[in-house]
Amino acid sequence: MKKQSKIYAIKTTIGQEKQVLEVFEQRVKAKGEPYKSAIKAAIWIKDVKGYIFVEAEDPTLIDELLQGIRHSRGRVLGFIDPSEMDKYLVAKPVIESLKTGDLVEIIGGPFKSMKGRVVAIDRQKSEVTLELLESVSPFPITIYAEYLRKIEGGV
Template identity: 25%
Template sequence: MEGDFKGKLFAVKTAIGRERETAELVYNQNDYRNLSLKSIVVSPETEGYIYVEADDVTDVLRATKNVRLARKVLKNPASKEDVDNIMNPRPLVTKMSHDTPVLITGGDFKGEEGRIENIVRAEGKVTVKIDAAVIPLSVTVDIDQVKLI
């Protein structure tokens, strides 16, 4: 990976959930303005951000100038460990452990917060103890239906 990465990676703050659309608009600006952006990265690890590879931040600023969804360009390039985390994200399962706080994002208990009681990695399921329940309530959901808080 180090051999492929020649420029600097700059973070661009975007509207959450519209990262892919923002990346396409920035790419179109790159072509329209004849800029020298090398690549645009949309990572599932970082909601609300896209990453643009360029030699200088001025090209990124020019590419995002007329893009309404691009909120802000961070002037300092991403560090080497940030780039490694963006390009090689850890699976969500490895970040979870017993008693980790999570938000349920799908199913009947969508929007409820709780703590992990059990993880069945082979089946891709987690058991979550709901915090706001009057009586102790545990539910089992798919791993992709929980988000770390």
Template identity: 30%
Template sequence: MERWYAVQVRTGREEAVLQLSKKMIDGSVLKECFIPYYERMKRYQGEWHKEQYILFPGYIFLVTEQVDELFWELKKVPGLTKILGDGMEFVPIKEEEKVILQKMGGSDHIAEMSKGYVIGDIVTVISGPMKEMKGKIKFIDRHKRLAVIEIEMFGRKTEVRLGLEIVMKLSADTRLLEDDYEKDTI
């Protein structure tokens, strides 16, 4: 059965370790190796630019059916800190965590920008990966077009940054027509 494993690496070396893993680990053992990214907008030179950032700094993800063989293959790869486990054996990420990663990033493992609006203190996400994450927004920075959400990952609650563009902000006493936007309040 194919399982996903999180491997800790030195922050800032994720891409280098990913490339080494793809090159050095036998393809029959390693089905996929990836880094989840998120998109966000950044303003420079007077314009907004879409950029990608690592969703979980310090981690890469490996997909395999043969975890014991993967362990020996990882010995060849410099820069790996450790594969997450319980001290006795390697523990794959939970199925719910895998589903969250798949919903957020799809097959490309890139969480696209979400769009939403604010009425009073209520944020309504109308498109993007955050649309499915009701009640998980902890903080929104409208100027940086960024949201911090809390999800269960690596067996603990983890705060993650995702791109969020607020396309409209209205006061609490303003009413929208139901046809204007989907109701999906977080």
């Protein structure tokens, strides 16, 4: 009978989450069974500093794999409810984080790689009006919000 897998948090040095995750994954592959079948997934969420998350059937296997990994600070006691992680795993639309005055970079379409300042936002149509910073005379253009990446907040 297989155990139910649960999500466990592993504490790491802030800024070293990716390195710890890579070494952890290498060890799972190198050790083979029963580690490969017991460790279901391992992820690093950029918004959660100092932690990586591992889905596994047995937490003691995680502890064994963590021994000697530089920058790992051990497993947090208990397990994480998957519903707590949903807010980090579901991508929110770019338009939700934008406001008037924000500096943005265009990442798609004919104006790709140009920068602009947000002038107006139409949340119903998911469109943003901005003034291009690199143009000689600032004229407003309207562009689909998913073509934008926020660089910094506005005034």
